[in-house]
Amino acid sequence: MIHLSLPAALAALLAGIGVYGVLARRNAVLVLIGVELVLNAANLLLVTAGSRPGTQLSAGPVLTLFVITIAAAEITVALAIILVMFRKAGHIDLTAVPDLTDDPADEGVS
Amino acid sequence: MTTRDIVFAAVGVVTALSALLSVTTKHVVHAALWLLVSLGSLAGAYLVLGQELVGLVQLLVYVGAIVVLVLFALMLTRAPIGPHAEIDTPWWQRVAGAVLGGATTALLASLLLPLFSGVSVDLDTPTTTTPQVAQAIFGTWVWPFELLSVLLLVALIGAFAVSRLVLRRDADERAPVPAAAATGDRG
Amino acid sequence: MSWIVRMIVVLPALAALVGLLCRRQRLLAAGVAISVSSYVAVLALIQWVAPSRSADIDTIGALPLGDLSVPLHLLSDRVSGLVSFVVALVVLGIQVFTAWYLRDDARYGQFAATVSLFAAGMLLLVQAGDLVPVLVGWEIMGWCSWLLIGHDSERHAARRAAYKAFLVTRVADIGMVVGIVALSVRARSTDLMAVLTATGSSTLLTVGLVGVVVGVAGKSGLVPFHDWLPDAMEGPTPASALIHAATMVAAGTYVVARLFALYAEDDAARTLLAVLAAVTMVYAALLALAQTDLKRMLAYSTLSQIAIMLSALAAAPAELGPGAGISHLLGHAFFKALLFLGAGWLSVLAGGTAIAAVRGRLRPTGALRWSMGIGLAALAGVPPLVGFFSKDTVIDAALEGATGGGGFRAWLVVVALFVTVVLTAAYCARAWLLLDTPVAATSALPDSEPALVAAEEVAVVTTADSADDAEVERVHAHGHAAITLPAALVVSVLAALTVVGTLFLTSLSGGVHVGVLSALLSLLLVAGGAYAVWFLSDRGRVDVADLVPDRLREPAVRGFGVDTAYVGVGRAVTALARVVVALDRDVVDAYPRATAVVARAAGRAGERGHRGVPSLSLLSLLVGVVLVAVLGVTAWR
Numbered sequence: 001m002i003h004l005s006l007p008a009a010l011a012a013l014l015a016g017i018g019v020y021g022v023l024a025r026r027n028a029v030l031v032l033i034g035v036e037l038v039l040n041a042a043n044l045l046l047v048t049a050g051s052r053p054g055t056q057l058s059a060g061p062v063l064t065l066f067v068i069t070i071a072a073a074e075i076t077v078a079l080a081i082i083l084v085m086f087r088k089a090g091h092i093d094l095t096a097v098p099d100l101t102d103d104p105a106d107e108g109v110s
Numbered sequence: 111m112t113t114r115d116i117v118f119a120a121v122g123v124v125t126a127l128s129a130l131l132s133v134t135t136k137h138v139v140h141a142a143l144w145l146l147v148s149l150g151s152l153a154g155a156y157l158v159l160g161q162e163l164v165g166l167v168q169l170l171v172y173v174g175a176i177v178v179l180v181l182f183a184l185m186l187t188r189a190p191i192g193p194h195a196e197i198d199t200p201w202w203q204r205v206a207g208a209v210l211g212g213a214t215t216a217l218l219a220s221l222l223l224p225l226f227s228g229v230s231v232d233l234d235t236p237t238t239t240t241p242q243v244a245q246a247i248f249g250t251w252v253w254p255f256e257l258l259s260v261l262l263l264v265a266l267i268g269a270f271a272v273s274r275l276v277l278r279r280d281a282d283e284r285a286p287v288p289a290a291a292a293t294g295d296r297g
Numbered sequence: 298m299s300w301i302v303r304m305i306v307v308l309p310a311l312a313a314l315v316g317l318l319c320r321r322q323r324l325l326a327a328g329v330a331i332s333v334s335s336y337v338a339v340l341a342l343i344q345w346v347a348p349s350r351s352a353d354i355d356t357i358g359a360l361p362l363g364d365l366s367v368p369l370h371l372l373s374d375r376v377s378g379l380v381s382f383v384v385a386l387v388v389l390g391i392q393v394f395t396a397w398y399l400r401d402d403a404r405y406g407q408f409a410a411t412v413s414l415f416a417a418g419m420l421l422l423v424q425a426g427d428l429v430p431v432l433v434g435w436e437i438m439g440w441c442s443w444l445l446i447g448h449d450s451e452r453h454a455a456r457r458a459a460y461k462a463f464l465v466t467r468v469a470d471i472g473m474v475v476g477i478v479a480l481s482v483r484a485r486s487t488d489l490m491a492v493l494t495a496t497g498s499s500t501l502l503t504v505g506l507v508g509v510v511v512g513v514a515g516k517s518g519l520v521p522f523h524d525w526l527p528d529a530m531e532g533p534t535p536a537s538a539l540i541h542a543a544t545m546v547a548a549g550t551y552v553v554a555r556l557f558a559l560y561a562e563d564d565a566a567r568t569l570l571a572v573l574a575a576v577t578m579v580y581a582a583l584l585a586l587a588q589t590d591l592k593r594m595l596a597y598s599t600l601s602q603i604a605i606m607l608s609a610l611a612a613a614p615a616e617l618g619p620g621a622g623i624s625h626l627l628g629h630a631f632f633k634a635l636l637f638l639g640a641g642w643l644s645v646l647a648g649g650t651a652i653a654a655v656r657g658r659l660r661p662t663g664a665l666r667w668s669m670g671i672g673l674a675a676l677a678g679v680p681p682l683v684g685f686f687s688k689d690t691v692i693d694a695a696l697e698g699a700t701g702g703g704g705f706r707a708w709l710v711v712v713a714l715f716v717t718v719v720l721t722a723a724y725c726a727r728a729w730l731l732l733d734t735p736v737a738a739t740s741a742l743p744d745s746e747p748a749l750v751a752a753e754e755v756a757v758v759t760t761a762d763s764a765d766d767a768e769v770e771r772v773h774a775h776g777h778a779a780i781t782l783p784a785a786l787v788v789s790v791l792a793a794l795t796v797v798g799t800l801f802l803t804s805l806s807g808g809v810h811v812g813v814l815s816a817l818l819s820l821l822l823v824a825g826g827a828y829a830v831w832f833l834s835d836r837g838r839v840d841v842a843d844l845v846p847d848r849l850r851e852p853a854v855r856g857f858g859v860d861t862a863y864v865g866v867g868r869a870v871t872a873l874a875r876v877v878v879a880l881d882r883d884v885v886d887a888y889p890r891a892t893a894v895v896a897r898a899a900g901r902a903g904e905r906g907h908r909g910v911p912s913l914s915l916l917s918l919l920v921g922v923v924l925v926a927v928l929g930v931t932a933w934r
Contacts, residue, residue, distance in 0.1 A: 002114040004229045007159060008222040010122040014129055014152075016215030021133030023207025023916055027197045029183045030138065031915075033145050036176065037129050040152055043168075045222070047161050050238065051231050058238045058246035064164050065247070068171050069258050073265035075176050079183045080269035086187045094911040095199055199912050206916055213923050217930060 320406025345378035372426025469515015476508025506566035513549030534641030561615035620807025628687030722826030734837030
């Protein structure tokens with residue numbers, strides 16, 4: 001026997017910590033850590049909901065697996081963008097004022 | 111309070127604490143390592159909830175792959191070793207972040223707790239076992255599953271294309287050199 | 298039988314398509330145009346002589362338009378058979394003549410194809426037993442007239458004349474469409490038989506008939522829409538012959554004749570028609586007398602003659618039917634085609650159509666001299682030519698209308714007709730004297746004011762811009778081949794038809810109906826008008842029109858500035874449209890546009906404040922998300 005309010009509370013807590021992590025970090029990779037925490041909160045909630053009696057189609061665990069896969073895809077692209085940013089700007093500081101002047105090279109790349 | 115409740119509370123406390131540490135620590139690499147702990151203990155939480163498959167995949171994909179990727183990214187972006195004050199946003203943004211995080215928690219808790227209060231399940235005779243999950247994936251959910259494989263491929267190509275984008279611009283800026291090197295290699 | 302009627306409409310359209318496709322091969326294009334028009338003429342002859350009447354020849358099936366029945370039938374009877382035969386005959390003659398006349402023109406193929414399409418439009422209108430095909434044929438002719446008049450599109454004058462013709466007739470077409478819609482609504486059907494037999498609101502009937510009169514006034518050149526027709530002389534002579542003789546301008550007469558049973562019941566529309574026709578016939582005949590260009594003179598005479606046809610329909614008593622108008626339409630088709638083709642021939646010989654250029658040039662040409670003489674005599678109404686019979690049929694019909702209780706309307710028409718007879722005889726005599734008196738005779742005359750006349754004529758000729766100058770210049774640059782036998786034959790055959798054409802009209806009920814007294818009177822008037830001109834012109838040595846004071850003559854040549862009035866109307870409409878646009882944009886649209894302006898300004902302000910810092914953007918985004926979530930949860934609770 002287990003009471004499902006415990007995992008639900010943990011999910012809410014993880015989501016809040018993730019939001020704080022997104023907002024409190026200036027390093028782009030660490031911002032991604034916050035995003036991962038929010039995703040995991042969602043996963044935990046899915047598993048919890050899937051454990052309720054009478055759930056159809058095994059939706060809880062299956063969707064959790066899907067979200068994990070999507071998270072893997074997401075972090076791949078995000079890290080690629082961060083690396084590009086590092087290579088172009090020399091830093092990955094999100095509080096820096098970006099250089100918004102037009103880059104002539106942008107026209108060449110489509 | 112059953113045994114599973116107690117075990118889950120212990121695992122959950124570890125998860126929450128390590129998550130909190132990972133978003134507050136001043137060491138850049140520590141943040142990634144605390145994330146590892148948090149995600150690993152979350153896998154434990156899945157085990158307690160009776161989802162062995164999800165827990166194992168969590169370990170494999172998250173702990174084994176994603177955190178390693180994050181560590182790689184930190185290394186490639188020359189993350190400083192040791193405590194570093196410059197990894198956090200200004201204090202007022204952190205205050206705002208704390209308020210928003212608290213608000214999120216409060217909002218979710220106020221929604222979820224009434225939904226799940228008093229609901230308890232007997233996990234000793236689980237309703238969804240691993241064979242059932244496997245059957246569901248390759249039965250009911252087979253099309254989303256196939257779509258996901260396409261999504262992974264697209265993400266792979268997308269990541270590749272994004273990095274090529276800048277590589278080519280770099281190549282344009284110092285165009286003659288790689289071209290000469292290439293012909294030299296071929297010659 | 299019914300397939301013949303369908304073929305008469307479809308074949309010229311197909312010929313236009315084929316001609317357009319093979320426009321580069323001149324021989325092929327000419328072959329297609331001429332062979333198809335001769336075939337159509339044969340078919341139309343069969344339709345005319347075969348004694349069959351059928352009012353419900355299917356075309357493409359009825360249109361599914363709810364409770365408005367649109368059967369799209371064709372109607373074949375004696376009148377449509379005869380008219381389509383004459384139209385096909387004139388078109389055939391014009392196609393043969395064009396093959397010679399435009400032999401050096403690079404765009405002959407397009408011209409021949411357009412003539413074919415024009416013929417298709419007219420034949421559709423003639424065969425139509427439904428108001429919708431009538432309108433379709435009507436508009437096809439309007440469009441083709443734009444193409445034909447603007448054939449020499451390199452010249453500004455030709456382009457302007459084409460646009461003028463198109464715009465003026467198009468404005469009048471508003472009335473036509475309104476009229477057709479009103480008639481169809483009244484009958485709940487567009488079928489001609491249903492429209493003619495419908496009983497319903499007399500207001501709708503009046504609106505419909507007046508609308509049709511307005512449309513007819515535009516296409517047939519009644520005052521105040523008349524000024525496009527003289528300008529249409531900018532087209533090549535065969536185009537003028539086509540537009541003037543049997544098709545476009547005559548189409549109005551045919552439509553009114555088809556609706557005659559309705560006009561007979563409605564006094565308002567008929568009075569309007571009578572007034573317009575009476576004014577036009579006298580006014581145009583007066584202007585024809587003053588012209589300095591042969592083709593413009595013929596154009597004004599067309600205006601006058603068309604008005605005569607319509608006046609027959611306006612004044613004839615109901616029991617007499619529309620025969621008189623149709624009869625004059627057919628007679629006019631013969632002699633006007635003859636006159637225009639003859640004028641084209643003459644212009645090639647003389648190097649222009651200005652009176653100064655063609656003066657005395659008719660004398661040495663054998664067949665052409667005879668043909669032009671016959672044509673002018675028919676126009677003046679000399680027996681036994683067709684012009685005499687058809688015109689006196691009109692006069693007789695009008696007199697019957699006047700004595701049979703037609704009242705003011707019929708008497709106005711009768712008076713105008715007699716005045717027009719005198720004037721027509723006068724300008725025909727003037728034209729003949731000018732064309733036929735050798736130049737030597739005029740130069741030998743001691744001229745009282747030679748310098749003034751010469752200067753005035755030059756000025757007038759340049760302002761009126763002789764119509765076929767471009768063609769003639771091209772011809773003289775390359776040396777035009779002498780007229781071919783077929784083209785000369787066409788003119789001669791038309792002359793012969795002008796002599797014997799009365800036989801055609803006898804097959805029409807009420808086609809030839811000449812009262813002895815009125816015929817005698819009109820003969821006397823013709824003789825008097827001609828003699829007066831002969832006497833005044835000193836046996837052809839002086840141009841009668843030169844006796845008119847310059848002050849009056851020059852504006853007369855220019856049509857009394859009606860063109861300026863048209864431009865003024867156009868400007869006024871444009872100005873009104875500008876005002877409406879301004880009102881719409883700056884008053885009505887101000888409120889919706891203000892929101893856009895405010896939103897854009899707010900966006901600009903936000904853009905200025907936004908420095909593109911990612912962490913700030915994240916913060917704002919999450920604040921928004923949480924706020925929305927809180928709001929959503931609160932609302933859901």
